[in-house]
Amino acid sequence: MLCQFLSHGLANHVVTVTNQQLATALWQVSSSGIIDGSDFVVFKNVFSKFSLHVKTRLLYAELGVQQPDLDIELQNLLVA
Numbered sequence: 353m354l355c356q357f358l359s360h361g362l363a364n365h366v367v368t369v370t371n372q373q374l375a376t377a378l379w380q381v382s383s384s385g386i387i388d389g390s391d392f393v394v395f396k397n398v399f400s401k402f403s404l405h406v407k408t409r410l411l412y413a414e415l416g417v418q419q420p421d422l423d424i425e426l427q428n429l430l431v432a
Contacts, residue, residue, distance in 0.1 A: 353378065373409045377402065 353375040357365040369375045381387065381402065387395050395402070 373413060374406055377406045377409070
């Protein structure tokens with residue numbers, strides 16, 4: 353997955369996400385692959401919870417533990 357960080361409509365940074373868990377989590381919190389406006393502000397405020405959630409998924413995958421299929425939603429992260 354290719355991530356572009358925009359500033360004033362221009363791509364400042366382009367990052368290739370090769371980890372499937374991270375790519376899936378980013379796709380779930382985006383709207384058609386885009387996080388902007390108020391969604392971006394919310395994402396920025398809950399980033400520590402988002403990253404913990406992704407790290408937990410990676411740990412479960414590494415340990416081979418079956419995990420429930422958890423959907424990441426910004427509103428759920430705000431409540432947690």
